Amino acid sequence: MDEQPACDEHVRVCPACRLEHCTAHAGVCAEDGHTACTACLAPCGSCGRVVCNRHAEQSGAGAPKGSRRLCAACLTYCEGGTNEPVGVDEVTQCASCGKSVCTAHQAICAVDGQVHCSQHLRRTDKSRRLVCARHRAGCAVEAMAFFASDEVEECPVCGKHACAQHRGTCGHCGRQVCTADLAPQSRRCATCAQLAAIADPPVEVVAAARAVTGGGQRASRAWRMARDRSHLVVEVDLGLKRKAVFTLRPGTTAPESVVRHSLLGSKRRQ
Structure with missing residues (x-):
C-alpha cells in the first residue's frame, strides 16, 4: 500500500x-x-x-442514477432491459410480469396508471396512448384497429364493443349503440325497430312504468316491447300522441333510462 x-x-x-x-x-x-x-x-x-x-x-453509466458502486443489498438487475446491474432504488416491479424494471425501461399504462415493462406496453392506433395487454381492446366495426379499454363501450343491443366513432345515440330509447345496430335514416336501434305490441306486460314492467309515469296504469294503455342482449325496451302510450320509452335490466324494476316523446320533441329524463 x-x-x-x-x-x-x-x-x-x-x-x-x-x-x-x-x-x-x-x-x-x-x-x-x-x-x-x-x-x-x-x-x-x-x-x-x-x-x-x-x-x-x-452499475453502468446508462443506469437511471448513473454509474455507482453498489453493495449486494442495494444491487439488483433490470429484467426489462438486458439484465444490467442497477440499484434497488432505481427499479419498480412490472404490473404485468412482476419483474424488476428500471425507470429507463418502464412506462405507465394510460388506463391503470401502473408501471409496466416497455415490452408489455403498446400504443393505440388512433390516440397513441400506451396501454398494457390487460387494457387493450378492439372495435367490432373497425376490427383491425387497436384501442384502449376505456376508448370502447359495449353495445347494449349486440354486446360487442365499439369505439366512439362507431357509436351513435338511438333517437327512440336514447341508448348509445354501435353503428351496425343503428339505422342511419330512422336513427333507431335494431331493438326499437322490433318493438311489438303486448297485451299483458310482466309485473316488473308495470312497476317500472309506474315509476316513469308517476301513477297508475290505465287498462287501455298500449304497450310495445322488445328484448336485446342488455335490456328490455318498453314503449308506453301516454295518450295525446305522447310516449315514454324506458329500458329495464333483467331482474330489476328500476328503469335505467327514460325518454319521453311528444309533438314538441324528445326529452331524456335519465
Missing part, C-alpha cells in the same frame, strides 16, 4: 484483491465482517455501507 516494510506479524492478504497489506491499511467489509485492504474498501453509492470490491458491483 505505502511500500513500507512490514513484519510477518502485521502482514495480511486481502481476500478481495489477493495482495499483501499491513494491518495499518486494513479495514472491515460490512457485508460479512471480514478484513480487506483499504484500497478495496469503499462506501456503497446507495446505502453508504463500506464494502470490499468482492462484495460490490458497479
Whole structure:
C-alpha cells in the first residue's frame, strides 16, 4: 500500500484483491465482517455501507442514477432491459410480469396508471396512448384497429364493443349503440325497430312504468316491447300522441333510462 516494510506479524492478504497489506491499511467489509485492504474498501453509492470490491458491483453509466458502486443489498438487475446491474432504488416491479424494471425501461399504462415493462406496453392506433395487454381492446366495426379499454363501450343491443366513432345515440330509447345496430335514416336501434305490441306486460314492467309515469296504469294503455342482449325496451302510450320509452335490466324494476316523446320533441329524463 505505502511500500513500507512490514513484519510477518502485521502482514495480511486481502481476500478481495489477493495482495499483501499491513494491518495499518486494513479495514472491515460490512457485508460479512471480514478484513480487506483499504484500497478495496469503499462506501456503497446507495446505502453508504463500506464494502470490499468482492462484495460490490458497479452499475453502468446508462443506469437511471448513473454509474455507482453498489453493495449486494442495494444491487439488483433490470429484467426489462438486458439484465444490467442497477440499484434497488432505481427499479419498480412490472404490473404485468412482476419483474424488476428500471425507470429507463418502464412506462405507465394510460388506463391503470401502473408501471409496466416497455415490452408489455403498446400504443393505440388512433390516440397513441400506451396501454398494457390487460387494457387493450378492439372495435367490432373497425376490427383491425387497436384501442384502449376505456376508448370502447359495449353495445347494449349486440354486446360487442365499439369505439366512439362507431357509436351513435338511438333517437327512440336514447341508448348509445354501435353503428351496425343503428339505422342511419330512422336513427333507431335494431331493438326499437322490433318493438311489438303486448297485451299483458310482466309485473316488473308495470312497476317500472309506474315509476316513469308517476301513477297508475290505465287498462287501455298500449304497450310495445322488445328484448336485446342488455335490456328490455318498453314503449308506453301516454295518450295525446305522447310516449315514454324506458329500458329495464333483467331482474330489476328500476328503469335505467327514460325518454319521453311528444309533438314538441324528445326529452331524456335519465
